[in-house]
Amino acid sequence: MKTILALLAGATFALAATAASAQTLKTVKDRGELVCGVSKGLPGFSAPDASGKWTGFDVDVCRGLAAAIFNDPNKVKFVPLSADERFPALTKGDVDMLSRNSTWTLEREAKLGLLFTAINYYDGQGFLVRDARKVTSALELDKSKVCVQAGTTAEDNTKDYFAANGMTLELVTLPTSTDLVKAYEEGKCDTLTTDVSQLYALRLTMAKPGDHIVLPDVISKEPLGPVVRQGDDQWFNLVKWTIFGMINAEELGVSTTTIDAALASKKPEVIRLVGNDGKFGEQLGVSNDFVVRIVKAVGNYGESFERNVGAASKLGIPRGINQLWSMGGIQYAPPVR
Numbered sequence: 001m002k003t004i005l006a007l008l009a010g011a012t013f014a015l016a017a018t019a020a021s022a023q024t025l026k027t028v029k030d031r032g033e034l035v036c037g038v039s040k041g042l043p044g045f046s047a048p049d050a051s052g053k054w055t056g057f058d059v060d061v062c063r064g065l066a067a068a069i070f071n072d073p074n075k076v077k078f079v080p081l082s083a084d085e086r087f088p089a090l091t092k093g094d095v096d097m098l099s100r101n102s103t104w105t106l107e108r109e110a111k112l113g114l115l116f117t118a119i120n121y122y123d124g125q126g127f128l129v130r131d132a133r134k135v136t137s138a139l140e141l142d143k144s145k146v147c148v149q150a151g152t153t154a155e156d157n158t159k160d161y162f163a164a165n166g167m168t169l170e171l172v173t174l175p176t177s178t179d180l181v182k183a184y185e186e187g188k189c190d191t192l193t194t195d196v197s198q199l200y201a202l203r204l205t206m207a208k209p210g211d212h213i214v215l216p217d218v219i220s221k222e223p224l225g226p227v228v229r230q231g232d233d234q235w236f237n238l239v240k241w242t243i244f245g246m247i248n249a250e251e252l253g254v255s256t257t258t259i260d261a262a263l264a265s266k267k268p269e270v271i272r273l274v275g276n277d278g279k280f281g282e283q284l285g286v287s288n289d290f291v292v293r294i295v296k297a298v299g300n301y302g303e304s305f306e307r308n309v310g311a312a313s314k315l316g317i318p319r320g321i322n323q324l325w326s327m328g329g330i331q332y333a334p335p336v337r
């Protein structure tokens with residue numbers, strides 16, 4: 001009997017939890033702002049500028065989503081989270097979503113109960129070294145002291161890579177990216193490792209960025225994208241289609257400079273994208289012109305990439321495999337229809 005009661009109580013709790021967590025869009029609308037988990041300060045991805053305003057490629061996803069919901073990209077509260085803090089914060093409900101250079105892995109979904117919505121940056125892990133050392137490949141890093149941030153995929157990847165190549169290492173694990181950079185600059189390690197995009201970002205925060213090079217080796221797959229809790233399909237869909245909306249807008253030539261022309265377009269795909277045909281926004285719980293709102297607020301995928309992290313930005317990252325599939329890359333979004 002006790003077992004049956006316990007089972008029933010468990011089932012009721014599970015139902016209640018699902019019902020409660022299935023309300024994220026309503027909660028956000030009632031609250032009047034989106035609460036978005038971001039990194040603590042990665043230039044180009046998410047960092048406050050001199051006036052305290054959060055900007056970056058990851059920040060644009062939050063602002064784009066706020067624009068879709070409220071027609072106002074400023075209705076976002078940014079919660080800076082370290083790698084260790086991010087998933088517990090999302091699970092507990094401290095944030096509505098994460099847009100924080102997080103790698104999509106099996107465990108983070110199946111064990112932590114989270115869902116990756118889409119891949120908006122295809123990355124891979126690399127190494128940063130002092131140029132003066134004249135190292136040209138990660139295979140020359142045998143017996144190195146390697147600085148890495150706790151709670152990241154980089155911790156295990158690094159051990160795997162050194163073991164697979166018959167090399168030994170001493171891992172120096174730091175809690176935040178500030179500690180990571182400090183330890184590396186103080187010479188407490190020979191190399192710093194994380195996703196290549198973050199190496200570019202962290203190098204900018206160093207005293208002499210030009211003294212450090214990113215080695216050409218990429219040792220892992222790091223598919224990065226926004227994350228939500230399981231159990232709320234409506235919210236999952238909306239975050240996912242915010243990314244897909246931005247990618248489709250680029251593919252169809254809909255940008256901050258062409259948005260007015262797009263609203264008058266006669267092309268069926270563009271007519272659907274901007275909400276002049278169909279009820280696609282309503283089906284997601286927002287207005288039918290949600291992609292127009294997103295593009296006006298932060299631009300399409302390519303505009304956000306180039307402005308924040310692209311070749312002409314301070315980070316200077318080539319578009320590479322993050323180019324659209326139709327342009328030789330692998331960025332590909334399902335159609336709005």
Ligand SMILES: N[C@@H](CCC(=O)N[C@@H](CS)C(=O)NCC(=O)O)C(=O)O
Pocket residue numbers: 039040041042081082083101102103149151152153154176177194195198202222224
């Ligand atoms: N993509 C990897 C690494 C993500 C990560 O947290 N990288 C660190 C290394 S730079 C970072 O972004 N730190 C910024 C922060 O803690 O604010 C993962 O999901 O585990």
